[in-house]
Amino acid sequence: MNTANRNTLWASIVAEELYRSGVRTVCISPGSRSTPLVIAFAELRDRCDDFQILVHIDERSSSFFALGVAKVQQAPVALLCTSGTAAANYYPAIIEAYYSRIPLVVLTADRPPEMRDCGSGQTIDQINIYGKHVRYFFEVGTPEIIGFRLRYLRSLISRSVSIALGKGETPAGAVHLNFPFADPMPPIPIPNDIPEDLALSSPEAMLGNPSGNAYSQIWAGTRSLDTDIIATIANQIISHPKGAIVVGVYDSPPEFVGAVRRLARATGYPLLIEATGAHRRDEIGHYDSFLRSSNFSKTHAPKIMIRFGAMPTSKSYLLWLERHIGCQQIIVGSINSDPTHGLTQALNVHPVNFCEQLANYLENYAQPVWQDKQWRLDFELAESIAEHTIEEAIDEIDELFDGKVYAELAEILPEDSYIFVASSTPIRDLDTFFHSDHAITVLANRGANGIDGTLSSALGAAWGCDRPMVLICGDLAFYHDLNGLLAAKKYQISLTVILLNNDGGGIFNLLPISKFEHTFEEFFGTAHGLNFAPLVTAYDCEHILIQDWEHFENAVIDSLFSKGTQVLEIKSDRLRNKELHFAIWNKVIENCDRNFQL
Structure with missing residues (x-):
């Protein structure tokens, strides 16, 4: 404990209690008001080899980097910044953490109350600055060195980490603790600031939990459903053999894939999996393409849909549901995530538990004669x-076509690689064109579906794991987070970036707005004409302009086994990309319509 003054002791207890609660990484941005906490974290790192500090000049890049680390490690990561607008730069990542259920512990320094709302420099109203997008907010208060207050501080920190992890009454997400500090900020000794007998009079305050664990602990089990509810759902399934199971965007636990496959067998339903939901083996992975077939989507009306994770990215899936709005949707693990506003049963239950409970019931109490095998065979035929x-x-x-990038990667990437995919066109093309026999984990910031922070999140995920990581992003997402490349340079992060540069917002070329040529290019196409090569090399990253598919394959393989970050840029034409996309979709529609007559 640093007992130079009340600020240093207060901050030392915060750092220690975060560590005891499971936080092993903190991302810090420079500033004066946060000095006591910075010193405390630096001293903690000197004592604990497994505690990591990363310094990011840009708070927005820092917050998305922390998000990537927390996502890949499935562990809480702390963020620390000074007072003022520094805290506002965390907001987009906090929103993403809210919707993606990623545990972040946000620590913002602040001026003491008497220095607020009076013209004091670098001071804004930080109380509840993130609104409802944090799971918990608390104004910590200025340091006061008495036993009761220090015990309160330990309890507050440890409980906050548990809330961030989703062990309380809310799902995982960000928590926000606001720390006001009065001078002095550095560890300047102040006589009599710390009572000499504090360790004797209040040992819990100074030493924490004698066991070395977190001071206040929250234990949480996995929710299950009562047998009568499982029986009710099972009877619905038996009564409606024309159903489906779909896995949308979902950071699934390792045991989920086996459990949902077992449930698919027990129900007889086709299993539709988005690339960001789980590894697709023999499941239905091309549903976005074949549901574009009017013949198939009209003649195959689901009566029950069991969904895990968020609503799938696929627009054709959404339209299919809207066409058959009478379908009963059973949404597992999410209370309100149906933009069609159809008939829903939301199950607040652990997804793996639900799969196992329902599969057990169907296997033991139902005969499979009720299953509609032709229904499932039709989906398998459409998939084929x-x-x-x-x-x-x-x-x-x-030619260099964005869609072919994913098909090539499916052949190139080794087992247990990671793909981090940007929103907009890349995540949709991944779903359509990437189908690998290898177990590849796909990560994405799909909580709020934004492009901001994509590069930083991928760098954070790459830093936080020991497996090959490939980021696929468009030129606008890459440009939007160029500051993030400083982390690649500073921490020698190994990441393969596949930059799909079609000079603007390619997703809009695939939308109806592209027909309005008078306004399209200025407001939606937004060509930038940037030369990314010097920008990339300024951060000591390697830039490679891909010439053809053989060059692409060799460049990817070389990058996967190289240190540092390499940016593999593929230039293509937006209009030609549009032509090729629609040519492929129209061929799928034609072939499906021919096989599924009205």
Whole structure:
């Protein structure tokens, strides 16, 4: 404990209690008002080899970097900044953490109350600055060195970490603790600031939990459903053999895939999996393509849909649901996530527990004769048609086409690699064109579906794991977070960035607004004409402009086994990309319509 003054002791207890509560990484941005906490974290790192500090000049990049670390490690990460607008730069990442259920512990320094709202420099109203997008907020108060207040501080920190992890009454997400500090900020000794007998009069305050664990602990089990509820759902399934199971965007636990596959067998339903939901093996992965077929989507009306994770990215899936709005949706693990506003049953239950409970019931108490095998076979046929149509189309394309990038990566990437995919077109193309026999984990910031912070999140995820990481992003997402590359330089992070540069917002070319040529390019296409090569090399990263597919394959393989960050840029034409996308989709529609007559 640093007992130079009340600020240093207060901050030392915060750092120690965070560590005891499971925080092993803190991302810090420079500033004066946060000095006591910075010193405390630096001293903690000197004592604990497994405690890591990363310094980011840009608070927005820092917060998304922390998000990437927390996402890949599934562990809480702390953020620390000074007072003023520094805290506001965390907001986009906090919103993403809220919707993605990622545990962040946000520590903002502040001036003491008497120095607020009076013209004091670098001071804004930081009370509840993040609104409802944090799971918990608390104004910590100025340091006061008495036993009761120090015990309160320990209890507050440890409980806050538990809340961030989702062990309380809310899902995982960010918590915000606001720390006002009066001078002095550095560890300047102040006589009589710390009572000499504090360790004797209040040992819990100074030493914490004697066991070395967190001071206040929250234990949380996994929720299960009563047998009568499981029986009710099972009877619904038996009464409606034409159903489906879908896995949308979902950071699933390792045991989930086996459990949901077992449930699919027990129900007889086709299992539709988005690339960001789980590894697809023999499941239905091309549903976005074949649901574009009017014949298929009209003739295949689901009566029950069991969904895990967020609503799938696929627009054709959403339209299919809206066309058959009478379908009963059973949404597992999420209370309100149905933008169709259809008939829903939301189950506040652990997804793996639910799969196992329902599969057990169906296997033991129901005969599979009720299953509609033709229904499932139709989905398997549509999957096969879409898969082969897309493969044939991709094989015939020699030019640099965004969609083919994913098909090539499916052949190149080794087992247990990671893909971090940006929002907008990349995540949709990944779902359509990436189908690998290898177990590849896909990460994405799909809570709020924004492009901000993509590069920093991927760098954080790459720093936080020991497996190959590939980021796929468009030029606008890359430009939007260029500051994030400083972390790649500073911490020698190994990341392969595939930069798909079609000079603007390619997603808009695929939308109806592209037909309005008078306003399209200025407001939606937004061509920038940037040369990324010097920008990349300014951060000591390697830039490679891809010439053809052989060059791409060699560059990816070399990058995966190289140190540092390499940016592999693929230039393409937005209009040509649009033509190729629609040519492939139209061929899938034609082949499906021919096989599924009205």
